Amino acid sequence: MPVGGGKGGVGKTFVAANLAATLARGGYRVVAVDVDLEGANLHTALGVQRPRRSLADYVAEREEDVPKLLEETPIENLHLVAATRPNLGSPQPSHARRIEFVRALRQLDADFVLLDLGAGTDRAVLDYFMVCDEGIVVITPEPTSVENAYGFMRAAFYRRLRLAMVSEDVRKLVALAMDERNERGIRTPYDLLREIEQLAPAEGGRFDRIMRSFRPRIVVNGARSAEDIRLGFSVSSVCRRHFAIDAEYMGYVNHTDDARRSLRALRPLVDAHPRSDAAVYFARIARKLLEPRSRSAGVEGSV
Amino acid sequence: MKPLGEQDHYEALDVPRSATREEIERAYHLARVTYADDSLAGYSVFQEGEAPLLRDRLELAYRTLADADARRAYDLELEQETRRSAPEPEIERVAAPVVSESFGVAMLPPPQVLAKDLRDEDPDEDDTEYDGQRLQRVRVRRGIEIDEIAGVTKVNPTYLRFIEEERFDDLPAAVYVRGFLKCYARCIGLDPDRVAQSYMRRYDERSSKRKRGLFSRRG
Numbered sequence: 001m002p003v004g005g006g007k008g009g010v011g012k013t014f015v016a017a018n019l020a021a022t023l024a025r026g027g028y029r030v031v032a033v034d035v036d037l038e039g040a041n042l043h044t045a046l047g048v049q050r051p052r053r054s055l056a057d058y059v060a061e062r063e064e065d066v067p068k069l070l071e072e073t074p075i076e077n078l079h080l081v082a083a084t085r086p087n088l089g090s091p092q093p094s095h096a097r098r099i100e101f102v103r104a105l106r107q108l109d110a111d112f113v114l115l116d117l118g119a120g121t122d123r124a125v126l127d128y129f130m131v132c133d134e135g136i137v138v139i140t141p142e143p144t145s146v147e148n149a150y151g152f153m154r155a156a157f158y159r160r161l162r163l164a165m166v167s168e169d170v171r172k173l174v175a176l177a178m179d180e181r182n183e184r185g186i187r188t189p190y191d192l193l194r195e196i197e198q199l200a201p202a203e204g205g206r207f208d209r210i211m212r213s214f215r216p217r218i219v220v221n222g223a224r225s226a227e228d229i230r231l232g233f234s235v236s237s238v239c240r241r242h243f244a245i246d247a248e249y250m251g252y253v254n255h256t257d258d259a260r261r262s263l264r265a266l267r268p269l270v271d272a273h274p275r276s277d278a279a280v281y282f283a284r285i286a287r288k289l290l291e292p293r294s295r296s297a298g299v300e301g302s303v
Numbered sequence: 304m305k306p307l308g309e310q311d312h313y314e315a316l317d318v319p320r321s322a323t324r325e326e327i328e329r330a331y332h333l334a335r336v337t338y339a340d341d342s343l344a345g346y347s348v349f350q351e352g353e354a355p356l357l358r359d360r361l362e363l364a365y366r367t368l369a370d371a372d373a374r375r376a377y378d379l380e381l382e383q384e385t386r387r388s389a390p391e392p393e394i395e396r397v398a399a400p401v402v403s404e405s406f407g408v409a410m411l412p413p414p415q416v417l418a419k420d421l422r423d424e425d426p427d428e429d430d431t432e433y434d435g436q437r438l439q440r441v442r443v444r445r446g447i448e449i450d451e452i453a454g455v456t457k458v459n460p461t462y463l464r465f466i467e468e469e470r471f472d473d474l475p476a477a478v479y480v481r482g483f484l485k486c487y488a489r490c491i492g493l494d495p496d497r498v499a500q501s502y503m504r505r506y507d508e509r510s511s512k513r514k515r516g517l518f519s520r521r522g
Binding site for chain 1 (some may be wrong): 347348
């Protein structure tokens with residue numbers, strides 16, 4: 001399950017580390033994977049200061065066996081694939097290599113695999129987000145974060161569509177629609193569907209399936225007020241109404257100085273302060289992850 | 304943006320067709336926050352001047368769905384619309400669940416008509432005086448029971464009845480009554496502020512008389 005959200009600094013790594021730790025502390029076998037080669041620090045958040053192996057070794061083809069990339073962490077049941085690089089010139093993985101990596105991750109002997117994504121809407125980031133229908137989008141109660149989160153979800157949605165559509169014409173149309181100021185006036189997925197149905201009726205059904213299978217989950221990080229907490233519901237509602245994206249609100253984590261303190265101590269907050277409010281909120285989110293989804297039917301299953 | 308005219312009232316409020324009154328209440332309040340001018344969740348989503356339109360759309364949806372009779376009539380229309388568009392297989396496929404329902408019921412009969420009818424039979428003008436009797440009449444006409452209002456607003460049904468019967472002596476302090484009134488009004492689709500203002504004028508008049516009476520008896 002990927003943890004993304006577009007904007008940097010919203011706490012993707014914080015959420016990924018603590019969610020992973022929460023699940024591991026609950027007895028699940030968890031692998032936390034840092035796929036942010038540009039800004040790797042999941043290892044630090046999990047208390048592994050100097051990872052011996054890393055995704056970079058896999059990218060550079062020094063290591064072919066993904067299970068061998070796993071590092072132990074101070075937390076039982078929780079393993080890590082770090083993304084530290086021996087030197088800054090190391091290459092980014094090719095598209096094919098990335099697919100291979102994800103396939104190997106799926107075969108790991110674990111109950112949960114969490115991916116900590118980088119910022120932005122790079123194709124690499126989007127593709128990692130794509131590995132699962134129900135990735136987590138982290139937002140903070142700030143306009144910048146909200147704006148980027150919508151941008152991120154829209155980009156992921158269109159990327160999925162492009163990948164799923166068969167005919168070349170339709171793919172071009174999707175690419176066109178990704179540009180918000182396109183000349184055809186395609187503003188929403190609904191407009192796009194209408195255009196696609198005219199162009200290739202058979203693709204309309206495929207579009208509909210894609211639209212319904214994409215169901216990201218929202219986590220509000222750094223909530224300080226009831227209004228911040230409610231933001232998740234509002235964002236979920238806006239997604240449904242305006243982007244045809246069925247995004248479920250998973251819960252929130254309060255704004256807390258413990259987050260900084262535990263980071264200094266190189267331990268996930270839920271491990272250092274298992275009785276803190278934040279730990280309770282993470283437990284709530286984890287429980288929700290384990291439950292079948294409430295709204296609209298769909299095949300349930302985590303990565 | 305998806306043309307608002309194509310969303311049915313349920314989609315506009317983001318509730319399932321089977322939503323209870325309470326769910327509709329909750330969805331409405333969330334939507335009011337979501338589409339407020341300073342809404343964080345709406346940031347970067349709405350085009351200029353769009354938020355007020357969205358709010359009007361919500362208001363209309365709420366007024367219809369919160370009124371039992373209007374909702375029944377509306378449901379019937381929706382059903383007929385869906386049936387009419389059903390023969391086309393392509394549309395039927397997308398007409399099934401939550402998100403895409405809208406495609407099947409594209410171009411609904413203009414829902415304004417419903418709300419307009421409502422307003423006509425119950426002129427909700429600036430100068431309308433809302434006494435207990437009037438409130439009750441509106442409530443009954445809209446097919447809402449006191450207990451339903453109590454269920455949604457969590458206001459004791461006895462007080463709601465006292466409000467309708469204008470038993471001012473049995474009602475609690477003005478500040479509470481004002482709050483109850485607003486909940487009550489919102490619930491039956493009236494403007495809470497206007498109702499509270501109008502009713503409280505009567506309430507104050509009456510209670511000041513009462514106090515004067517008390518003093519004179521003592522004096």
